Amino acid sequence: MTQIHISIRKPKTGGLDPVTGLMRFRPVRRHFDADKNLIIAASFDADLSETGELTVDLLPTTSAFVWQVIELADTPQAYTRYVEVPDSKTKVEYADLVEVDAGTFVPKDMQGSQLLKVRHASTQSEAETLSARYPDAVVLFDETATTMKAAMAMSTLESITAEAQTNAALARSAMLSAQSSADSATATQSDLNILASNANTLAASVANDSQTVADTANAVAAKGESAIATIDSTVRAVKDKAEAATTVLPSTGTTEGTTDTGTTEETTEEPGKDSTPAKAKKATVKGA
Template structure:
């Protein structure tokens, strides 16, 4: 709402006197307000004070309607005006309201000139939409709200940038840590390779020593087998000589010890008739 201050005076000798009476206000044409309410073209009255003044709250006009004001209604001095009411936070004087044509809503001082239509938007995006929709009209919007939104967007971008820098620092730290771990792993791998090489060398040395021991054992075993064969051969030769010596010893015919007297034995046989085994003395070879 906009406050409109009205002051009406009448002339007198030496000055002005206040005028009392009735003021009538009516919106011309039915229309919708910003809250989507349908406002019908019905009038209301307000009385001037004893000082001939009145302050009334009126809806700001749009391209859809203007205000009809009847001064001193129902009197011979009644006069009708059609005016635009601006959207203002401060009090506006009735005398400063722009008077328009009742049929076209064009200001009277612009009659015969090219009409410039103006629309109002609450945001820049809405203004851009209206401007595209009505290319022959001017569209105004509240720059303060748009600036605040831009500042908020800039603050958000700065916050995102700060977060990105933080994450970048963390990523760099992680990369350096990973590189250090990789270097440590490489050094460990080198140490393990060296240990493996040493182990292979030691294993080869042990295998070589084991082969030497095995070869020596095989040689000793071979010599042992040769010695055993020699011993076996010598023993067999001794046995053969002993058997040969036994075969050539002569028979004596005398009763041997343990033979009873009066018993005649056949040479070469004992009392049982068996030929006893011949005894021979074997000289050492």
């Protein structure tokens, strides 16, 4: 409800006098209020005080209705106005109410001008959509609700930003750790390369030493084989000479180099035995 203060005066010599009388109020057209109550076009009356003043509570008007006010009803001075009542928490003067046309509800000071079309939206985005769809209309929306939604969106963005910063810090830490691991791996690879090079050098040295030992062994073996062949040849030559030098004396006659000792054969007869003389033994002399 909005409080409307009314003050009516009449002229007199030297000033103004208060006017008493009846004020009649009636909503034009039936309509529904915010609580979905059907408000019929019924009137009510209120009396001016002795000071010619009245404060009355009226429903704020909407696009569905306006207030009809009959001043000093049922008197020759009766006058009818159709006014808009704003939704106000403070008292509003009756003289400040906007007077409108009874049929169109268009303010009288705007008659003859283009009618302003107004549409309502619940959010700014909806208002932008309606504005694009109805360019010849004014779209109104609840700025407070939109501000709250914007604040919530900003809070969400701040939360997302904080989370992104945390993730970025974690990623930076992981990258540094990976870089450190890569450096360690590079150092390890370098050490392994050095060890591999040393191993190759050692293997080459061992191979050279082994080849030297093998060559020496082969040379010794060759010399041994040569010595063995020489010994075999010498032994065979000696054996051949020994076999060639061996001579067997003939069974009769005197061989060259035999000395006659003048020994004579003796014949001894023994009873019962042959009296054939015994043969002399042969003497065999090997040549030098």
